[in-house]
Each structure stands twice: as C-alpha cells, then as structure tokens.
Amino acid sequence: MAVQFEKKTRMTPQRRVILDELRRTNNHPAADEIYERVRKRLPKISLGTVYRNLDVLCELGEIQRLELSGAMKHYDGIPKKHYHIRCVCCERVDDAPIAPLNELEDDLYSTTVFEIIGHNLEFTGLCPQCARQRNQQQATG
The missing domain is CATH 3.30.1490.190 (Ferric-uptake regulator, C-terminal dimerisarion domain)
Known part of the structure; x- marks a missing residue:
C-alpha cells in the first residue's frame, strides 16, 4: 500500500519505523510500548520523537489515536473506521x-x-x- 503524504511532510526513517511497528501488530499499543518496539530498531530515538511522530501520523490519517474511556491513549495502525x-x-x-x-x-x-x-x-x-x-x-x- 503506497503512503500518500503532503509535500511538506516527509516520510522520515523514524516515521517509517513507527508506522511499520504499528502495522505489524493488532494489539493497539500505547506510546510507551511503541517506543520500546521502535528502540530495538532505532536505539537512539527518544520518547518525545515517538510522540511527535505519532501525532503527525494521526494528522495524516495513516493511523488512529484511540482515546477510550478509562484508559491511556492507544494507537491503531488501521486508519479506516x-x-x-x-x-x-x-x-x-x-x-x-x-x-x-x-x-x-x-x-x-x-x-x-x-x-x-x-x-x-x-x-x-x-x-x-x-x-x-x-x-x-x-x-x-
């Protein structure tokens, strides 16, 4: 599946790894879980970078942020409803x-x-x- 991005938004290596990790799983991880998975591939990445890139990927419609009642935010690699x-x-x-x-x-x-x-x-x-x-x-x- 080709990923469409606006001209101003590049698919950085960090963004690609975060997106890949989210699409490999179906368990809707929280940001800290995504960070732990991504660190295995990009050891120098920071938690702040993961949060910022999750926000960008949500804004682009590539992933979903799940803000469920009574729970911390989780992320879903399936953007469709x-x-x-x-x-x-x-x-x-x-x-x-x-x-x-x-x-x-x-x-x-x-x-x-x-x-x-x-x-x-x-x-x-x-x-x-x-x-x-x-x-x-x-x-x-």
Missing part, C-alpha cells in the same frame, strides 16, 4: 468484529443542526485471561 473492545481489568484493546454503523451518522445528520464528523463506539468487558482469573478467584473464594 472500526470499533474496539476494551478490558476493564487489564486495559487490553482489541478490534470489535462488527461493521461500522455509517447509517447511524446519516440518521443523526438529518435530525440535528450539528455537522457530524464521526462517532466513537466502545465496548467494554473482560478479556479471556482476566475472565479466567476472576472465575478462578470466585471458585476458590
């Missing part, structure tokens, strides 16, 4: 396997004076590991 499910225990974030509800935005657009620019839908629950731990604790307690 989709939903997420977050574990309320360990904060794990996965993709929710449902199609975007585009008709919901269309319905709201026709009934409000707001200009609809998007929506967020977050599901919460327990990931399989946290659910197992809770069930084991309940069984022994």
Whole structure:
C-alpha cells in the first residue's frame, strides 16, 4: 500500500519505523510500548520523537489515536473506521468484529443542526485471561 503524504511532510526513517511497528501488530499499543518496539530498531530515538511522530501520523490519517474511556491513549495502525473492545481489568484493546454503523451518522445528520464528523463506539468487558482469573478467584473464594 503506497503512503500518500503532503509535500511538506516527509516520510522520515523514524516515521517509517513507527508506522511499520504499528502495522505489524493488532494489539493497539500505547506510546510507551511503541517506543520500546521502535528502540530495538532505532536505539537512539527518544520518547518525545515517538510522540511527535505519532501525532503527525494521526494528522495524516495513516493511523488512529484511540482515546477510550478509562484508559491511556492507544494507537491503531488501521486508519479506516472500526470499533474496539476494551478490558476493564487489564486495559487490553482489541478490534470489535462488527461493521461500522455509517447509517447511524446519516440518521443523526438529518435530525440535528450539528455537522457530524464521526462517532466513537466502545465496548467494554473482560478479556479471556482476566475472565479466567476472576472465575478462578470466585471458585476458590
């Protein structure tokens, strides 16, 4: 997939590595996790550089910043609209396997004076590991 950038924004080596690392994973890492992964390939990169480049990649529409309730910011290498499910225990974030509800935005657009620019839908629950731990604790307690 070719990456389109405005003339003023170069694809720097740091940006390329950050984007590559995000697209290699589907676990929606936080900035500090991305920093640790990128440092393996670029040992001299700083956390500040990672944060700045994550912001640029978000502005360019190459990645998504997930600002989910009750959780630190996570990043998603898939820029297209989709939903997420977050574990309320360990904060794990996965993709929710449902199609975007585009008709919901269309319905709201026709009934409000707001200009609809998007929506967020977050599901919460327990990931399989946290659910197992809770069930084991309940069984022994």
